[in-house]
Amino acid sequence: MSQVVSYELQANIGIITVNNPPVNALAQVVREGILNAVNTAQKDASEAIILCCDGRTFIAGADITEFGKPPKEPGLPDVLTAIENSTKPIVAAIHGTALGGGFEVTLACHYRCAVASAKVGLPEVKLGLLPGAGGTQRVPRIAGVQAALDMITSGNPVPAQKAKDMGLVDEVVEGEELLAGAISYTKHLIESGAPLKRIRDITIDSSTIEAGFFESARERLAKRARGQIAQDRIVSCLQAAVELPIDEGLIRERELFKELVNSPESAAMRHIFFAERQAAKIKDLAKDTALRPIKSVAILGGGTMGGGIAMCFANVGIPVILVEINDEALERGLSIVRKNYAITVQKGKLPADKMEQRIGLISGTTDYGDISDVDLVIEAVFENLDLKKEIFAKLDAACKPGAILATNTSYQDVDAIAEATARPEDVVGMHFFSPANVMKLLEVVRGEKTADDVLATVMQIGKKIGKVCALSRVCYGFIGNRMLGGYGREAQMLLLDGCTPAQVDGALEGFGMAMGPLAMSDLAGLDVGYKARQGRTDLPDDPKLYRMGTMLVEMGRYGQKTGSGFYQYDPETRRRMSDPEVEALIKEEADKLNVEQAHISDDEILARCFYPLINEGAKILEEGIAQRASDIDVVYIYGYAFPVAKGGPMHYADSVGLKNVHEKICEFRDKYGEQYWNPSPLLKQLAEEGKTFAQWDKERSAPQ
Numbered sequence: 001m002s003q004v005v006s007y008e009l010q011a012n013i014g015i016i017t018v019n020n021p022p023v024n025a026l027a028q029v030v031r032e033g034i035l036n037a038v039n040t041a042q043k044d045a046s047e048a049i050i051l052c053c054d055g056r057t058f059i060a061g062a063d064i065t066e067f068g069k070p071p072k073e074p075g076l077p078d079v080l081t082a083i084e085n086s087t088k089p090i091v092a093a094i095h096g097t098a099l100g101g102g103f104e105v106t107l108a109c110h111y112r113c114a115v116a117s118a119k120v121g122l123p124e125v126k127l128g129l130l131p132g133a134g135g136t137q138r139v140p141r142i143a144g145v146q147a148a149l150d151m152i153t154s155g156n157p158v159p160a161q162k163a164k165d166m167g168l169v170d171e172v173v174e175g176e177e178l179l180a181g182a183i184s185y186t187k188h189l190i191e192s193g194a195p196l197k198r199i200r201d202i203t204i205d206s207s208t209i210e211a212g213f214f215e216s217a218r219e220r221l222a223k224r225a226r227g228q229i230a231q232d233r234i235v236s237c238l239q240a241a242v243e244l245p246i247d248e249g250l251i252r253e254r255e256l257f258k259e260l261v262n263s264p265e266s267a268a269m270r271h272i273f274f275a276e277r278q279a280a281k282i283k284d285l286a287k288d289t290a291l292r293p294i295k296s297v298a299i300l301g302g303g304t305m306g307g308g309i310a311m312c313f314a315n316v317g318i319p320v321i322l323v324e325i326n327d328e329a330l331e332r333g334l335s336i337v338r339k340n341y342a343i344t345v346q347k348g349k350l351p352a353d354k355m356e357q358r359i360g361l362i363s364g365t366t367d368y369g370d371i372s373d374v375d376l377v378i379e380a381v382f383e384n385l386d387l388k389k390e391i392f393a394k395l396d397a398a399c400k401p402g403a404i405l406a407t408n409t410s411y412q413d414v415d416a417i418a419e420a421t422a423r424p425e426d427v428v429g430m431h432f433f434s435p436a437n438v439m440k441l442l443e444v445v446r447g448e449k450t451a452d453d454v455l456a457t458v459m460q461i462g463k464k465i466g467k468v469c470a471l472s473r474v475c476y477g478f479i480g481n482r483m484l485g486g487y488g489r490e491a492q493m494l495l496l497d498g499c500t501p502a503q504v505d506g507a508l509e510g511f512g513m514a515m516g517p518l519a520m521s522d523l524a525g526l527d528v529g530y531k532a533r534q535g536r537t538d539l540p541d542d543p544k545l546y547r548m549g550t551m552l553v554e555m556g557r558y559g560q561k562t563g564s565g566f567y568q569y570d571p572e573t574r575r576r577m578s579d580p581e582v583e584a585l586i587k588e589e590a591d592k593l594n595v596e597q598a599h600i601s602d603d604e605i606l607a608r609c610f611y612p613l614i615n616e617g618a619k620i621l622e623e624g625i626a627q628r629a630s631d632i633d634v635v636y637i638y639g640y641a642f643p644v645a646k647g648g649p650m651h652y653a654d655s656v657g658l659k660n661v662h663e664k665i666c667e668f669r670d671k672y673g674e675q676y677w678n679p680s681p682l683l684k685q686l687a688e689e690g691k692t693f694a695q696w697d698k699e700r701s702a703p704q
């Protein structure tokens, strides 16, 4: 028997214990160990068997390092068959989280008991996969098809009591003493002569499934899943569970699982899974860098961003002081926070008493004297460098030594802001995304002089408030906004070249973007970009550049807020509709500028919009602004709603082939001019060497 799985007989109960830290993943040794133990127990004096785990959790999933490698025997299905065919009842005893393959192991057992703090779940969909060891066949048999659909397509774990109510577990044991509780439950089963309950023996009554149930589920999920295929395959598996005998259903599930394991969508999602974890690591920072304690926070500016940022901290129990210029602005800021919480309560996502608790953690002031004691200040006032410098000089005077002074600026020079203080080592960028209480990304901007412990603390506090952190050096727009420039520019250029707004947005939404760039500009307000452009002296002098956006603003069409922009909007439903007036105007302008309009394919639209992102991403890498190509992908997935099924712009470029991307950029350069299309030397080099960004990352992560 392998060391990671032990078996012992306690009176008439055989106890199989898995001990494979940290999360008892279903590695080959674990599978083999369970199989051997089950076989041993068949021949001894036990009358029932308990399967439990040491450490902090029950089996929390597959060993994902085995993905993509040749399967090692015994496979999980063989282990499950042995469990299910045991001649003595096997009781799974669950604590921590029984996830994925771990939960599927319990479903092959005859009974499941759990401590109240345990959770069970099938999170495979989050990696673009489906539960491949019977989860899609067994869950609907005990919890019903609708509940199985919700559970497996969301991937969200279910707490023990709810799992019991759903029929997923049989018993919630009292107290946290799992083994004692499991033994007494098992004794009770033995004494009452409980039968060998096998989920496979249950047949789903297909007459309970409404006509069209699966079709409408597919449609609904396709809208939400943006290019992911796993949801659709999960529906197919559930349909098989209803329509086919279990052995055929299991075969179908295996086939579809294999399809997903080999799919580009799952490869992209697994890439992001690892990329997210990598992004949290700063390459040149010692692992044991001491952290500064953060027990209280001040936010300067209670506008769009400040209020959301305050909520992030209150949500994890950290008190926040909101600082505004006057009482009126302060009250406005606090009331928006209250309103946002109230909406969360209305949606049933937060109990009312928790809301009160959180609101109670947010106080307000107009006096800098009140923030002299806080550990972290985040400035979120208007985007104006002089104002920010003035404020940082004041903070320097007002805050205690060692307080971290962060700015949420989107574009301004963090080093110039730091120099306004006598302690630039305490200054850092914390760039949140709107709405700050919802969006997962936090770009942490490392100034020239930012101290290591400040960086380490900010990365850690970012994680604590539920953000995915990615590190950027200082440059105009940092990683995300700097890359975005060419994307918005080309979306507008494409109009003059012959596309309608609906065509441009349609191509990008078809790719999986949540909203196309022109609809997005309408949502943000066309006046915002217009005003930002006015202050810039670095833009090429080209009448085509942002022509349509500028004209629309000058016509009073600011986007959704004025009822029209690139589109017109239904005043009631806000539904966007094509506007013939805009389409005629585009043609007129193209004629005036002598631009020949032509049909442009969706692929060409994607290349025009995405390749500037990728090219700028490569420049960001060669300049050392981002640590890794995969960090850039994380920024785009969590900050800009790039479809996770495409893995981020750099992963997407790898999948298209860097040689192809480079060639196309050169073609655009020859056609549209060097001022817009200037291939990055790194991109050129990798294209010539036949390499990918992923390889570039890997070469740089290897020990020197």
Ligand SMILES: NC(=O)c1ccc[n+]([C@@H]2O[C@H](COP(=O)([O-])OP(=O)(O)OC[C@H]3O[C@@H](n4cnc5c(N)ncnc54)[C@H](O)[C@@H]3O)[C@@H](O)[C@H]2O)c1
Binding pocket: 300, 301, 302, 303, 304, 305, 306, 323, 324, 325, 329, 333, 379, 380, 381, 382, 383, 384, 391, 408, 409, 410, 411, 431, 432, 433, 434
């Ligand atoms: N809105 C976004 O989508 C977004 C996203 C990321 C970052 N940012 C950045 O966040 C910052 C704030 O943006 P916003 O959209 O929240 O702006 P906003 O105009 O909604 O809010 C700014 C707030 O700052 C207050 N303020 C001004 N001067 C102040 C001072 N001296 N002391 C205290 N408060 C003061 C104003 O009264 C106002 O309520 C900007 O630097 C912006 O670039 C914005």
